[in-house]
Amino acid sequence: MTAAARVEEAVKEYGAGETRVRALDGVSVEFAAARFTAVMGPSGSGKSTLMHCAAGLDTLSGGRAWLGETELSGLGDRELTLLRRERIGFVFQAFNLLPTLTVRENITLPLDLGGAAPDREWLDALIDVVGLGDRLQHRPSQLSGGQQQRVAVARALAGRPAVVFADEPTGNLDSRSGGEVLGLLRSAVDTMRQSVVMVTHDPAAAAHADTVLFLADGRLVDTMQQPTADRVLDRMKAFDGRRGKAAAR
Amino acid sequence: MNASVRIGVRSLLAHRRRLLGTVLSIVLGVAFLTGTMVLGDTLRANFDTLFADADAGTDAVVRSARVLDAPNVPGGVRAPLEESLTAKLRAAPGVSAAEPSVQGAGQLIGADGRPVGGQGPPTLAGNWIDDPKLNPYRLAEGRAPAAPGEAVVNRGAAKAGGLKVGDSTVLRTPDPVRITVVGIATFGADADGMGPSTFTALTLADAQAHLTPRGTGQVSTVRLRSDTLSQRQLVDEIGPLLPDGVEALTGADATAQSTADVSGRFLSLFTTLLLVFAGVALLVATFTIHNTFAIVTAQRTRENALLRALGAGRGQVLGTTLGEALALGVLASALGLLGGFGVAAGLKALFAAIGFTLPTGGTVVHPATILLPLLTGTLVAAASALAPALRAARTAPLAALRDTAVDASAQGRSALVRRTLGALLLVGGLPAVVVGATRGPSLALTVGGALALLAGTVVLGPVAAVLAVRVLGAPLPRLRGVTGALARRNAARNPGRTAATATALMVGVAVVTLFTVFGASVKATLDDTVSRSFAGDLAVTAPATGAGGSGVSPKLAPAVAALPEVRAAVGLGRGLAQVDGHGAQLGVADPLALAQVTDLGRVDGSLADLGTDGLAVSRPEAQAHGWRVGSTVQLRFTDTTAAFTVRALYAGGGVAGDYLISRQAWEPHRVQDADTLVAVALRPGVTVEQGRAAIGQLAAAYGNPQVQTRAEYAESSASGVDMMLSVVYALLALAVLIALLGIANTLTLAVHERTRELGLLRAVGQSRAQLRAMVRWESVLVAAFGTAGGLVLGALLGWALTRASDGAGTGSFALPAGRLAVIALVGLAAGALAGLRPAARAAKLDVLRAVASD
Structure with missing residues (x-):
């Protein structure tokens, strides 16, 4: 099976001179197609940076990144914009929706930006799945946080992108709303063969994934298949222990 | 939808x-622009109707082809015709009627002894034309003048002067003529007059006696009509009968020329002036709009970033912001267009209120008057939003994932570029202004320098804002404690925004200051001119022809001179000639006597023997033409061209003007003789009051012109400046209002942006009153910065304009401290006012909600 997205020897540095920070320090990973991959790691491990670079939101300082067969490093703003519009879906932690557009308009926004006519059947099915059929004419401010995030998921899926990147999608939600959003992502992978990459620091969220990648200090340190919340939590604790030791040393 | x-x-x-x-x-700016254009269109159409009505029954006009340009007289001054031509024309085939017409200036005196009308609209006198089709006036009461001393006046003048049929009064032509009102006339069927002008109709013989140079046998024009021929055919028919130097034109052409003369001189100047102020208002609006869009775009950074993350191209984000501005521009311009009709009415009322009457009539709108303001408003909106839109793109x-809205305009590399560019513009602009104003003087260099200065100020604004707020706000913490300190920090935290907000006010204040300083300087120059060159004790004046009057009778000066209280009295007449192709006003006087009551400065040559072919010229004018004593100058009069020899040179810039000739030299060329000034020197021992009483008694018989002391004379010479200044202030009030709207708007946006911070302040114990005061003081600080900058810039440019427009180098410069202080106070007070609403809104914040807001 080919990878939906991958990076090779990815390096990302911020700042210059004394204040230089190396957020990614030679990471090579593949995000498998039609799978749900979670990226975990403590704060500052580089997990968000990895996602931003893989999704074409940010550019690498070194190494290479591919989306499917397309290499991102050589692309200009115009190509990257088209790539985001047509082949990538995003779900962010907060501020996901345009406050002035209705729920339906928010969902079809990436399609509208491309001037493409939405596939009505697909949209209806999607709206059905996220369970917001009676809220389509509402504004985001009239929805709860969980509902807003479901709209964001629907929007990410609307264009049937190659990959959905989700950045802490449950970070601002209570556990029940979070569970609903994760269930949605899970079912998108199972029923629609959607590739999903999710950055999170919540072991319970990571447990919904097929694979968990662990990052620390800008490096890939471990991979876990078929995770459960307990195993992920244990693994993370091991990090904290090691970091604690490193700090003591 | 896209x-x-x-x-x-x-x-x-x-x-x-x-x-x-x-x-x-935008609405205000566009409304002003529209108002100006509607007023221009309307006035032009009103004048057109007026002249068309006046010529309605006239198919052809015969007049002299010899015409001289005259400042203040639309269409210039023409030589008279021989009356005998009328009979010849009347006998021509196809001519149904031919009537002589005599026209001149005649100031009617009302029942209360005061002049009727004046200040703009002409005061006319002429003969009553018997043929009703050739005469635009109709008798409403009484009868036509038949005997010497009988007159018909138009109904408007009769009403204004309180005159009825049977009343006796005086007509200044400018020699006082006793008349009895025998009839009252309407213009056309039922208008009170030809616009606001006054008209007194005498018998033909009387009109010739008082209004033509020779006093008999001369007429101004001959008006003809034909029942059988077209206007063109009639003109062709009578063409061969006309002597050399006489021309015929159709009634339609005559109307068109009259309209063109008025539009060309008076109307274009008038509307250009108004357009300049509409431009200032729109410039100020540009800053305000730009600022609003810049802030709104900054506040929407996350929204735009989200759009970009979801695949919106740069062009799409740009299009969204620009589209928003365009839609706003179209909407606001449309509203402004509607408001413009109100403004047109308001402007007319404003000019009426200061005593400057314009003709009335329906409002007229040309398609261009709708298109241009719409386009301008929309473009201004789009152009103002361009930079913010590019930034958004x-x-x-x-x-989208970060919280960023940091203003870097006063730090880092962009600040260095900004400082360098701003400094370069200032360093380049300042010398250009100074050199342009003093050497040369070159208006182009001065204006270029002024623009560079303005641009430099705008560019350096953010850098200056930090400094200015720090300095101007220094007393605040001591005065208002922590509230004051916070206000000062807030004003300085976003230097780009503070500067842009203040710049709008700065431009407004700078223009106000510019005109104030320039006006004060012009007044000082006039004062100085009078005090330097007017050596007499009293002055007798009346508005001259073209300024809505008929001047002072030339017979008054000798009569005054004969009074026992008077040592010398000299009448200064105004003659007209063309010199080197340009109309020039000639001072007509006895030059030696004139030297007794006015100071002509150092005289080269001799004033004693000007004779009938001698000329005295001011030194700057002679220099400009390359003349010396002994040079020959060709003067073209209405009748002939004559060679004059320059016999004397004198200092310029005085009451005498640039050219002086003797009365004997002017006599053969005169049109309707009038003096503009009688300068009087009293005998030693006679007080000014005694002199004034004696002259006043005598002048009563000459139509009661004003008798003024030196100070009053200087004051009244400058009164036009005050009138202009009040108009300018009223027009600039709009620009300042727009600038204040900008301050209020920026603050409202800032309050919105700082919701959380304000909530926090309230949560830790700031009272509502303290919060309000904090926002208000920030407003005052921004206004103070704008006002201070505007005062400095305006004073500098005012000085430059004064110097640059003073070719002779004889003008004065004045900084009116009192007025400038008032401007400063008004700017500060307005700042406090602008802060009221944002402060009230900030104080209404719900503490909990504010802290929790996202």
Whole structure:
């Protein structure tokens, strides 16, 4: 099976001179197609940076990144914009929706930006799945946080992108709303063969994934298949222990 | 609907309140522009109707082809015709009627002894034309003048002067003529007069006696009509009968020329002046709109970044913001267009209120008057939003995930570029202004330098803002404690924004200051001119022909000179000639006597023997033409061209003007003789009051011209300046209002932006009153910065304009401290006023909600 997205020897540095920070320090990973991959790691491990670079939101300082067969490093703003519009879906932690557009308009926004006519059947099915059929004419401010995030998921899926990147999608939600959003992502992978990459620091969220990648200090340190919340939590604790030791040393 | 457009429209609707100030700025600017153009169109059409009515029954006009340009007289001054031509024309085939017409200036005196009308509209006198089709006036009461001393006056003048049929009064032509009103006439069927002008009709013989140079046998024009021929055919028919130097034109052409003369001189000047102020208002509006869009775009950074992350191209984000501005521009311009009709009425009322009457009539609108303001308003909105829109388009998609809205305009590399560019503009502009104003003087260099200075000020604004707020706000912490300190920090935290907000006010204040300083300098120059060159004790004056009057009778000066109280009295007449192809006013006087009551400065040559072919010229004018004593100058009069020899040179810039000739030299060329000034020197031992009483008694018989002391004379010479200044202040009030809207708007946006911070302040114990005071003081600080900058810039440019427009180098410069202090106070007070609403809104914040807001 080919990878939906991958990076090779990815390096990302911020700042210059004394204040230089190396957020990614030679990471090579593949995000498998039609799978749900979670990226975990403590704060500052580089997990968000990895996602931003893989999704074409940010550019690498070194190494290479591919989306499917397309290499991102050589692309200009115009190509990257088209790539985001047509082949990538995003779900962010907060501020996901345009406050002035209705729920339906928010969902079809990436399609509208491309001037493409939405596939009505697909949209209806999607709206059905996220369970917001009676809220389509509402504004985001009239929805709860969980509902807003479901709209964001629907929007990410609307264009049937190659990959959905989700950045802490449950970070601002209570556990029940979070569970609903994760269930949605899970079912998108199972029923629609959607590739999903999710950055999170919540072991319970990571447990919904097929694979968990662990990052620390800008490096890939471990991979876990078929995770459960307990195993992920244990693994993370091991990090904290090691970091604690490193700090003591 | 296209996604970009939809997003643009939605955010417009969502941010209605925030954009209110922007809409208002455009509405006001466009309304002013429209008002100006509508007023121009309307006046032009009104004048056109007026002249068309006056010539309605006339098919052809015969007049002299010899015409001289005359400042203040639309169409110039023409030589008279021989009356005998009328009979010849009357006998021509196809001519149904030919009537002689005599026209001149005649100031009617009302029942209360005061002049009727004046200040702009002409005061006319002429003969009553018997043929009703050739005479635009109709008798409403009484009868036509038949005997010497009988007159018909137009109904408007009769009403204004309180005159009835049977009343006796005086007509100044300018020699006082006793007349009895035998009839009252309407213009056309039922208008009170030809616009606001006054008209007194005498018998033909009387009109010739008082209004033509020879006093008999001369007429101004001959008016003809034909029942059988077309206007063109009639003109062709009579053409061969006309002597050399006489021309015939159709009634339609005569109307068109009259309209063109008025539009060309008076109307274009008038509307250009108004357009300049509409331009200032729109310039100020541009700053305000730009600022609003810059802030709104900055506040929407995350929204735009989200759009970019979801795949919106740069062009789409640009299109959204620009589309929003365009939609706003179209909407606001349309509103402004409607408001413009109100402004046109308001402007007319304003000019009426200061005693400057314009003709009435229906409002006229040309298609261009609708298109141009619409286009201008829309373009101004789009252009103002261009830079913010470009910035929005450059938003990095990642900004959606961060909290960024840092203003770097006063730090880092962009600040260095800014400082360098601003400094270069100032360093280049200042010398250009100074050199342009003093050497040369070159208006182009001065204006170029002024523009560079303005641009430099705008560019350096953010850098200066930090410094200015620090300095101007220094006393605040001591005065208002922590509230004052916070206000000062807030004003300085976003230097780019503070500067842009203040710049709008700065431009407004700078223009106000510029005119104040220039006006004061012109007044000082006039004062100085009178005090330097007017050596007499009293002056007798009346508005001259072309300034809505008929001048002072030339017979008054000898009569005054004969009074026992008077040592010398000299009448200064105004003659007209063409010199080197340009109309020039000639001072007509006894030069030696004139030297007794006015100071002509150092005289080269001799004033004693000007004779009938001698000329005295002011030194700057002679220099400009390359003349010396002994040079020969060709003067073209209405009748002939004559060679004059320059016999004397004198200092310029005085009451005598640039050219002086003797009365004997002027006599053969005169048109309707009038003096503009009788300068009187009293005998030693006679007080000014005694002299004034004696002259006043004598002048009563000459139509009661004004008798003024030296100070009063200087004051009244400068009164036009005050009138102009009050008009300018009224017109600039709008620009300042727009600038204040900008301050209020920026503050409202800032309050919105700082909701959390303000909530925090309230949560830790700041009272509502303290919060209000904090916002208000910030407003005052921004206004103070703008006002201070405007005062400095305006004073500098005022000085430059004064110097640059003073070719002779004889003018004065004055800084009116009192007025400038008033401007400063008004600027500060207005700042406090602008802060009221944002402060009230900030104080209404719900503490909990504010802290929790996202």
